[in-house]
Amino acid sequence: MADAERRAAVLVVDDEQEMCDLLVDFLGRAGYEAEGARGGSEGLEKVRNGDFDVVVTDLRMRDGDGMELLQGVKADRPDLPVIIVTAFGSIDRAIEAMKAGAFYFVTKPFKMREMEALVAKAVEQRRLVQENRRLRREVGDRFGIQQLIGRSKAMREVFRLVELVADSMSNVLILGDSGTGKELVARAVHFGGRRAHGPFVPVNCSAIPEGLLESELFGHTRGAFTGAYTARRGLFAEASGGTLFLDEIGDLGMALQAKLLRVLQDREVRPVGSSKSAPVDCRIIAATHRDLKTAVREGTFREDLYYRLSVIPIRLPSLAERVEDIPMLVDHFLKSFAGRTSTEPRRLTPRAMDALMRRPWEGNVRELENIVERLVVLTNGDVIDEDDLPALGPGEANGTPWPAGGPLPPLREVERRYILHVLAETGGNKERAARILGINRRTLYRQRERWADRGEP
Numbered sequence: 001m002a003d004a005e006r007r008a009a010v011l012v013v014d015d016e017q018e019m020c021d022l023l024v025d026f027l028g029r030a031g032y033e034a035e036g037a038r039g040g041s042e043g044l045e046k047v048r049n050g051d052f053d054v055v056v057t058d059l060r061m062r063d064g065d066g067m068e069l070l071q072g073v074k075a076d077r078p079d080l081p082v083i084i085v086t087a088f089g090s091i092d093r094a095i096e097a098m099k100a101g102a103f104y105f106v107t108k109p110f111k112m113r114e115m116e117a118l119v120a121k122a123v124e125q126r127r128l129v130q131e132n133r134r135l136r137r138e139v140g141d142r143f144g145i146q147q148l149i150g151r152s153k154a155m156r157e158v159f160r161l162v163e164l165v166a167d168s169m170s171n172v173l174i175l176g177d178s179g180t181g182k183e184l185v186a187r188a189v190h191f192g193g194r195r196a197h198g199p200f201v202p203v204n205c206s207a208i209p210e211g212l213l214e215s216e217l218f219g220h221t222r223g224a225f226t227g228a229y230t231a232r233r234g235l236f237a238e239a240s241g242g243t244l245f246l247d248e249i250g251d252l253g254m255a256l257q258a259k260l261l262r263v264l265q266d267r268e269v270r271p272v273g274s275s276k277s278a279p280v281d282c283r284i285i286a287a288t289h290r291d292l293k294t295a296v297r298e299g300t301f302r303e304d305l306y307y308r309l310s311v312i313p314i315r316l317p318s319l320a321e322r323v324e325d326i327p328m329l330v331d332h333f334l335k336s337f338a339g340r341t342s343t344e345p346r347r348l349t350p351r352a353m354d355a356l357m358r359r360p361w362e363g364n365v366r367e368l369e370n371i372v373e374r375l376v377v378l379t380n381g382d383v384i385d386e387d388d389l390p391a392l393g394p395g396e397a398n399g400t401p402w403p404a405g406g407p408l409p410p411l412r413e414v415e416r417r418y419i420l421h422v423l424a425e426t427g428g429n430k431e432r433a434a435r436i437l438g439i440n441r442r443t444l445y446r447q448r449e450r451w452a453d454r455g456e457p
């Protein structure tokens, strides 16, 4: 790191010339880039125009005192550490300075060694803070909205919503079929928002047995139940200052739905076995592939919870609704697999790309990603052609819009899948799709609106 090689710069502010020179001289010999300023206003001026790593300032000065300088520094360069030097009599003011964000205070007279150690500590802390910020920025790039590929109208609407909600603290509900990118969007909302520096804690509500989920979410005291040998903080507590991502919320049992609702209403959690509640300080993002509105109508999902969670709903389109994004996605995956194996990315012939665009995508982006990975692993040479594509599964190949051997779906589901299938076949061309389906375009639109109302893609 270039920064580590550069000598750390210290600004010494003191209106007593002699004291100022002495410190500048000493720190210079200790290996720092040291510079003096004769009072608070000159000090602040230098801070604003310079690139210092630490400020050492006297507290009582004639021209703009140390307290004012500290406040100015904190307003302008919040992570520039300030060490306050104070006469023995003014400890109270030094404590005040600590409260205002000073790094440390030293009383006069002090030993030069003591000052050197403090400056070194301050430099170290500043480096850590900066390193942390850099890592966070990197993490933001890795998981933020930049990771969401797509230019279709449907995806542009998703981007708009993600940006809109990222900065708010409202609960967000993400709806979409399996593999449409719900978790990716949840991360983009978190890492694009004000709480990006806080933790992102995902929990899959369908993967944890109902009996365990409560203590997992809310925590438990020691001995709260058989096997609870130690107390445990819940995921709500772990997500404090960040985001709790409740994945597959549609699979949450009724009893837990009631408890979750209470937590969201009161904004506090009570660990299992405890009589004390703790405040909740995290944002909730929930996701499900289920049709929650129907679940509400059928009485398997609480309506009040539904409305609490879906303050801002984001519906992810199925891949069939955005076939025009397939080439971009394929490119993205080809590049990312090439990056992993440090090889040149493969290319697809136009014919192969065309075939991918006309496939039914039951498993949406995840299925596309898997197929691209398979192609990269299983084919040799730089170019992938149509013949390299894996054959369609039995149900898909004979054109039935349901998978062979699986449970038989209700008619409306078959209808929905068939419509999506035809949309995929026509490359998302609604006019042609409507003609093939033998319905008019407006009926097709209305049908899709009805799905949207039910939160289905």
Ligand SMILES: Nc1ncnc2c1ncn2[C@@H]1O[C@H](COP(=O)(O)OP(=O)(O)OP(=O)(O)O)[C@@H](O)[C@H]1O
Pocket (backbone or CB within 6 Å): 147, 148, 149, 150, 176, 177, 178, 179, 180, 181, 182, 183, 184, 185, 289, 329, 332, 365, 366, 369
């Ligand atoms: N718009 C997109 N751009 C790039 N990659 C995407 C996009 N959408 C999804 N993916 C990728 O597809 C895979 C599935 O996405 P994700 O896990 O977010 O979907 P999901 O909706 O949560 O699926 P499930 O319902 O199965 O849990 C991931 O590897 C993700 O990186």
Ligand SMILES: [Mg+2]
Pocket (backbone or CB within 6 Å): 182, 183, 247
């Ligand atoms: Mg998921």
